[in-house]
Amino acid sequence: MKPFDYLSPGDPAEAVRSVARNPAAVFLGGGTNLVDHLKLGIVAPDLVVHVADLLPATVEDLDGGGLRIGAGVSNSALAADPRVRERFPVLSQALLSGASGQLRNMATTGGNPLQRTRCAYFQDVTTPCNKREPGSGCSALGGWTRHHAILGASEHCVAVHPSDLAVALAALDARVRVLGPDGERTVPFTDLHRLPADTPERDTVLEHGDLVTAIDLPALPPARRSAYRKVRDRASYAFALVSVAAAVEVRGGVITDARVAFGGAAHVPWRARRAERVLRGAPATEESYRAAADAELADARPLEGLDGGNAFKIPLLRRTLAATLRELVGEDAR
Template sequence: MKPFDYQHPTDAAAAVRSVAGVPGAVFLGGGTNLVDHLKLGLVEPDLVVGVTDLLPAAIEELGGGGLRIGAGVSNSELAADPRVREWFPVLSQALLSGASGQLRNMATTGGNPLQRTRCVYFQDVTTPCNKREPGTGCSAIGGWTRNHAILGASEHCIAVHPSDMAVAMSALDAQVRVLGPGGERTIPFVDLHRLPADTPERDTVLEHGELITAIDLPAQSIARRSAYRKVRDRASYAFALVSVAAALEVQDGVITDARIAFGGVAHAPWRAYRAEETLRGAAASEESYRAAADAELVDARPAEGLDGGNAFKIPLLRRTLAATLRDLAREDA
């Protein structure tokens, strides 16, 4: 591990100034992702700035049933909060499906969406990787592709985003509050993450030195009837092959509104706008669920690889979406 300097400022604004002033500086929150990367040699910062106890660590109610979640709130605290479980069950379920209890106790609301891909080639410093070293190539293309993207990939990167929480946040129209060198700004959660295009090394739209301070969940009646379904290779402590975060409103057998996001299929949490539009006004039926999946997956491009590729994700995602919507429609019946 390369030696680095460490600072622990007195407040978040000072932490932002410290990181912004050093090109090779990084923030350290719960450390569940960064510490691994330091050990693997994926990152070699010149300066690490601790922010764990500098960020808001409370869940505050906003008007009408919304919530403001401080970036310092742990994943365990957030999943267990009675308001989250009642008002935004999809978020609680997503959090509990990720990592382990010990990691959820350390991981934070501000850090979880910023975790980097678990692509095996990204984590192996002996292999070319455009995300780790731009311009070197993508070893995943034509390699082991089972866990890789079917939506939004590029010729430079086919990695997927690993966060479960981020998929739920995307479906819930969350807003990300950010503090940077130029002051505060708010970013819609669906705009936080980037698709790879020709700059896969950039995971998000955050500028160097910008720090997430809170995430707001707007009040939405539809969110009370929401769920998260995750398909993985083993029952726990595994990343999603595919996942679905969904919320549904049904009246007299007709879908009046829907919110849907996918995980495990793209470089970013994938908000399924086409599926939502297909469902609105349609009957709550298997035919409608299949049509919604087909509309969203029309541009899906599975990757071929040494392991047979990941074309299986397309029918798997269709079935996962249908099962999730079926259960939610039954709740509304």
């Protein structure tokens, strides 16, 4: 590991200034992603700025039933919060499906959605990777592709975003509060992450020195009937092959509102807006669920690879979306 300087500033503004003026500086929150990257040699900062103790670690009520989640709130605390479990169960379920209890105790609300891909080629510094070293190539193309993207990929990168929490936040119309060198601003969560295009090294729209301070959840009636379903290779401590976050309202057997996001499918937490449009106003039936999945996956582009590729993700996502909606709709479909 390359030696680096360590700074524990007095407030968030000082932390932002310290990182913004040093291109080789990084923020350290819970450290569950950054410390791995330091060990692997993926990053080698000159300065590490500790912010875990500076960020709000509280969940506050907003008008109408929304919540403001401080960026310092641990994943464990957020998953256990009674208001989250009642008003936004999809969020609690997503958090509990990720990592391990020990990691959830350390991981933060501000840092978890910013974690970088777990692509094996990105994590292996001996292989070319455009995300890690722009212009070097994408080793995943023609390589091991089982875990890679079927939506929104490019010739420069086919990696997927790993966060379960981020998929739920994308479905819930969350908004991200950011403190930067020029002051505070708010970013819609669905605008936070970037598709790879020809600059896959940029995961988000955040600029160097920007610090996430909180995430706001608006009051969202469908969120009370919401769920997260994750399909993975083993029962625990595994990243999603695919996942679905969904929230619905049903009246008289008709879906009046729907919010859907996919995980394990793209470089970003994928908001399934085509599927939502098909579902709204449709009868709560298997035919509607399949039609919604088909609409969203019409542009899916599976990859071939040494391991047989990832075309299986398309039917798997269809079944996962249908199973999630079936669970949520329940008796109201009759």
